[in-house]
Amino acid sequence: MLAPATIWLLAFLLLPVASLLAMSLAKRGPYSSVIWTFTWENFARALDHKYLTVLIRTMCYASATTGICLVLGFPFAYFLSFYAGHRRETFLILLMIPFWTSCLVSIYSWIIILGRAGLLNNFLLNLGVISTPLGILNTPFSVILGLVYFYLPFMILPLYSSLEKIPRSYIEASYDLGAGTIQTFSKVTLPLALPGVFAGCILTFVPCIGDFLTAEFLGGPKTYLIGNLVQNQFLMAQDWPFGAALTTILLVSLISGVYFYQKLEAAELERA
Amino acid sequence: MPGESLLEIEGITKSFGGQTVLKGVSLSIKKAEFLTFLGPSGCGKTTTLRIIAGFEDPDSGRVLLEGKDVTDLPPYRRDVHTVFQHYALFPHYNVFDNIAFGLRIRKVAEPEVTKRVNEAMSLVKLQGFERRRTSQLSGGQMQRIALARALVGRPSVLLLDEPLGALDLKLRKEMQLELKSIQRKLGITFIYVTHDQEEAMTMSDRIAVFNQGNIEQLGEPREIYERPKTSFVADFIGAANVLSARVIDNKKGEVKLRLEDEVEVTLPRSMELALGAGQLLKVAIRPERIEVRYQDTPANTDNVWLKATMIDNVYLGNSSQIFLLPFQKPPGRVLMAVSMDAEHRERRTAGGTVWAEIRPCDILLLEPSPNGSNG
Numbered sequence: 135m136l137a138p139a140t141i142w143l144l145a146f147l148l149l150p151v152a153s154l155l156a157m158s159l160a161k162r163g164p165y166s167s168v169i170w171t172f173t174w175e176n177f178a179r180a181l182d183h184k185y186l187t188v189l190i191r192t193m194c195y196a197s198a199t200t201g202i203c204l205v206l207g208f209p210f211a212y213f214l215s216f217y218a219g220h221r222r223e224t225f226l227i228l229l230m231i232p233f234w235t236s237c238l239v240s241i242y243s244w245i246i247i248l249g250r251a252g253l254l255n256n257f258l259l260n261l262g263v264i265s266t267p268l269g270i271l272n273t274p275f276s277v278i279l280g281l282v283y284f285y286l287p288f289m290i291l292p293l294y295s296s297l298e299k300i301p302r303s304y305i306e307a308s309y310d311l312g313a314g315t316i317q318t319f320s321k322v323t324l325p326l327a328l329p330g331v332f333a334g335c336i337l338t339f340v341p342c343i344g345d346f347l348t349a350e351f352l353g354g355p356k357t358y359l360i361g362n363l364v365q366n367q368f369l370m371a372q373d374w375p376f377g378a379a380l381t382t383i384l385l386v387s388l389i390s391g392v393y394f395y396q397k398l399e400a401a402e403l404e405r406a
Numbered sequence: 407m408p409g410e411s412l413l414e415i416e417g418i419t420k421s422f423g424g425q426t427v428l429k430g431v432s433l434s435i436k437k438a439e440f441l442t443f444l445g446p447s448g449c450g451k452t453t454t455l456r457i458i459a460g461f462e463d464p465d466s467g468r469v470l471l472e473g474k475d476v477t478d479l480p481p482y483r484r485d486v487h488t489v490f491q492h493y494a495l496f497p498h499y500n501v502f503d504n505i506a507f508g509l510r511i512r513k514v515a516e517p518e519v520t521k522r523v524n525e526a527m528s529l530v531k532l533q534g535f536e537r538r539r540t541s542q543l544s545g546g547q548m549q550r551i552a553l554a555r556a557l558v559g560r561p562s563v564l565l566l567d568e569p570l571g572a573l574d575l576k577l578r579k580e581m582q583l584e585l586k587s588i589q590r591k592l593g594i595t596f597i598y599v600t601h602d603q604e605e606a607m608t609m610s611d612r613i614a615v616f617n618q619g620n621i622e623q624l625g626e627p628r629e630i631y632e633r634p635k636t637s638f639v640a641d642f643i644g645a646a647n648v649l650s651a652r653v654i655d656n657k658k659g660e661v662k663l664r665l666e667d668e669v670e671v672t673l674p675r676s677m678e679l680a681l682g683a684g685q686l687l688k689v690a691i692r693p694e695r696i697e698v699r700y701q702d703t704p705a706n707t708d709n710v711w712l713k714a715t716m717i718d719n720v721y722l723g724n725s726s727q728i729f730l731l732p733f734q735k736p737p738g739r740v741l742m743a744v745s746m747d748a749e750h751r752e753r754r755t756a757g758g759t760v761w762a763e764i765r766p767c768d769i770l771l772l773e774p775s776p777n778g779s780n781g
Binding site for chain 2: 311321326
């Protein structure tokens with residue numbers, strides 16, 4: 135008898151991934167049809183430098199976003215966990231509100247704010263800080279800003295939950311043994327929050343890699359990301375096998391990245 | 407006591423969210439003393455300990471360590487270490503690094519760290535556990551590591567917050583004796599928080615009995631047991647029969663009391679309390695100080711003889727627990743007597759009339775509790 139979990143995995147994970155893999159080895163036929171063959175052609179094509187540039191750019195954007203989210207998110211999560219007291223729930227709900235709004239609405243809001251005739255430029259012009267509108271929209275800056283905006287909660291929530299799990303007696307023990315606030319943070323709080331840092335980084339980095347809406351609306355030709363490339367293969371170029379190959383490459387590199395990081399973590403723990 | 411007192415607490419008050427936890431606790435703790443804060447949960451003993459450690463700020467009052475006011479110093483600036491109730495060993499460090507934590511913070515040279523950690527580990531009899539992870543330790547072992555970690559920095563005061571609470575009874579007894587011997591060996595002042603009166607009796611040089619945010623009595627274990635000041639202390643430390651008593655006559659050398667407004671007794675001794683005729687007080691009698699006599703008439707002694715109905719005689723192996731009712735009026739307070747006399751094992755008949763013989767010096771006259779209630 136197949137357990138429900140097995141059926142679920144089969145239907146929603148294995149089958150789609152298997153069809154993706156099969157597709158990535160197929161060939162594009164005329165009029166967006168697919169010719170079922172066994173070829174590495176798509177993968178060879180993906181290694182072309184113009185696609186590699188997009189891949190590397192995506193990695194850079196995702197890394198930058200993850201880094202910024204970590205720098206912004208950690209103090210917030212720390213505050214939430216240690217100092218917010220009974221206002222904690224309010225802050226968590228405020229944090230979740232962007233989640234509940236349609237992401238298209240959010241994106242258009244950012245366009246309204248950042249555009250040439252947008253709120254920000256108008257504000258700065260009125261203040262007299264600038265004399266001509268700044269080209270903020272459709273730059274790497276606006277794309278990373280959008281990504282940070284969308285994925286910050288993904289960073290904060292795991293950070294918060296891991297900080298929340300640290301028994302306060304550990305912190306007190308550290309103070310008690312003579313460690314000041316900075317030493318306590320670096321020797322006790324931060325090491326114990328590392329699982330949350332790791333989870334937050336994965337949860338931010340991975341969706342950033344696959345994001346195409348942000349770059350599509352807030353970016354320009356120079357901010358073309360791998361998500362856009364994949365999207366275009368499926369929707370514009372009608373080259374599903376190549377799109378599938380790109381997706382497979384992403385999938386494999388992300389999974390192996392996470393896998394090796396965890397191996398490294400385990401080895402580190404073993405050594406300590 | 408200049409020169410002798412190490413830690414002074416002066417008039418500490420503290421409330422949490424409108425609820426007063428400490429109502430003005432003052433205390434002087436001597437060098438190399440084993441002092442226990444004893445009391446039921448919520449009595450303020452742990453809060454007092456946390457104020458000494460620096461984890462809580464008192465609303466008013468001062469904490470003086472070696473004559474210096476440390477009330478406003480953070481915990482990391484006080485020469486006081488704590489053994490936490492649930493050990494609080496750092497899970498990301500092994501045993502060695504846990505113990506070395508405080509020394510490394512103080513930038514002690516690494517060879518010296520190794521030497522002192524090894525000393526501390528042999529003190530708690532856990533050599534060879536250096537590389538273990540804390541998750542691989544049993545409760546008793548974690549307790550020892552927590553102790554070693556707190557002692558390795560040689561604090562002038564060690565605070566212990568119910569450190570044996572999570573251990574099983576046998577291990578707890580072992581650790582009690584060991585803690586006491588470590589404390590004697592190092593000559594460090596220990597302040598120990600517990601709700602277990604037996605634990606307090608076993609280890610302490612002095613016991614501070616806490617109740618509702620006050621210290622009800624401070625004294626040596628024997629003093630606390632034999633001369634409890636209030637009914638709370640009498641009842642909390644050991645078992646006690648607490649009775650109400652009205653003063654009939656208070657003369658020098660003779661006190662007449664009416665117990666439970668019913669039975670009159672004459673004590674051939676003076677009373678320290680200045681109470682006149684008609685005033686009420688409480689008296690306590692330890693169960694083991696009540697002798698149960700099966701004879702028909704009382705013997706002619708100075709002792710108090712109460713005629714009573716035997717309600718029950720419970721066999722407890724090495725002793726018997728006998729419940730007596732010397733009073734006629736309802737509700738009728740029952741007296742409990744405990745005796746190791748073999749006679750009671752054979753005469754296990756309830757319902758008969760017996761005599762309770764009590765020496766006058768075993769009727770402890772109690773002061774009213776400072777809290778107003780419970781006394």
